[in-house]
Amino acid sequence: MTSGEAETPGFREQMSKARQALSGHGPLVVLSGAGMSAESGVPTFRDAQTGLWERYDPTDLATPEAWRRDRDMVWAWYRWREHLISGARPNPGHLAVARAQDHRDVVVVTQNVDDLHERAGSTLVHHVHGSLFAHRCDTCGTPMDAGPPPPEPADSLTPPTCTRCDGRARPGVVWFGEMLPSAPWEAAVSAVSSAAAVLVVGTSGLVQPAASLPGVAADAGIPVVEVNPGASGLGREVSVHLRAPAGQVLPGLLAP
Numbered sequence: 001m002t003s004g005e006a007e008t009p010g011f012r013e014q015m016s017k018a019r020q021a022l023s024g025h026g027p028l029v030v031l032s033g034a035g036m037s038a039e040s041g042v043p044t045f046r047d048a049q050t051g052l053w054e055r056y057d058p059t060d061l062a063t064p065e066a067w068r069r070d071r072d073m074v075w076a077w078y079r080w081r082e083h084l085i086s087g088a089r090p091n092p093g094h095l096a097v098a099r100a101q102d103h104r105d106v107v108v109v110t111q112n113v114d115d116l117h118e119r120a121g122s123t124l125v126h127h128v129h130g131s132l133f134a135h136r137c138d139t140c141g142t143p144m145d146a147g148p149p150p151p152e153p154a155d156s157l158t159p160p161t162c163t164r165c166d167g168r169a170r171p172g173v174v175w176f177g178e179m180l181p182s183a184p185w186e187a188a189v190s191a192v193s194s195a196a197a198v199l200v201v202g203t204s205g206l207v208q209p210a211a212s213l214p215g216v217a218a219d220a221g222i223p224v225v226e227v228n229p230g231a232s233g234l235g236r237e238v239s240v241h242l243r244a245p246a247g248q249v250l251p252g253l254l255a256p
């Protein structure tokens with residue numbers, strides 16, 4: 001959204017409708033995807049990778065097959081992503097979602113594996129695709145802490161050995177083809193089913209089952225507002241689609 005668009009009567013009307021749809025004092029559920037973190041400088045999943053990783057396709061790296069094929073290369077990629085996230089800062093969109101907690105219950109359900117919602121101050125965040133920083137043993141599942149990531153990118157890094165078996169630390173993220181962690185998923189379904197309103201921010205709506213959550217709300221008659229400058233796989237579920245970047249529109253949209 002450039003300032004010009006914000007001034008058009010059409011956008012102002014859309015914004016007013018969106019604020020109306022999200023009004024009320026019941027719980028607000030925010031469903032966020034990679035676009036939520038785009039203005040923090042974190043590439044969305046389907047952006048071209050930058051620098052060292054531009055020759056890799058993330059959808060090739062985020063798989064159990066890649067881990068079996070070249071564990072140390074995949075571990076190096078995730079450690080570099082940890083380093084990049086640690087250097088990023090929550091953007092005005094994350095901060096607006098956190099501030100909304102001051103005047104209503106807010107539940108964040110995110111597909112993102114970064115910690116920017118938490119660093120912005122959101123206190124109830126369900127990571128349905130896991131977290132970059134939640135390392136665990138790739139064999140027995142014991143939680144592990146691999147410590148801070150190296151400050152330089154590497155083509156290959158050997159993950160630390162588990163303290164309980166001969167397994168190695170792996171990223172605590174959900175890879176393509178893996179089951180979602182049940183606790184965050186069940187909490188997400190429960191939250192959208194009992195929300196007063198749902199705000200979907202920065203997701204292409206292509207990856208199931210996360211992409212089904214807006215439909216769960218819409219089928220229950222709960223208003224759904226989408227914030228995304230581009231098109232997405234969402235359609236009938238959405239009451240109002242604000243074609244604008246999260247960081248530019250959420251502060252005004254969520255202001256009391």
Ligand code: APR
Pocket residue numbers: 032033034035036038039044045046047111112129201202203204205206207227228229230231232244245246247
């Ligand atoms: N504000 C809001 N939305 C934005 C912004 C922004 N500043 N910039 C980009 N977007 C939108 C894009 O238009 C796109 O629709 O964010 C969306 C990002 O889509 P994806 O890259 O597909 O990310 P996401 O939907 O989160 O992917 C879902 O798929 O790759 C797997 O597990 C991975 O969690 C990820 C899941």
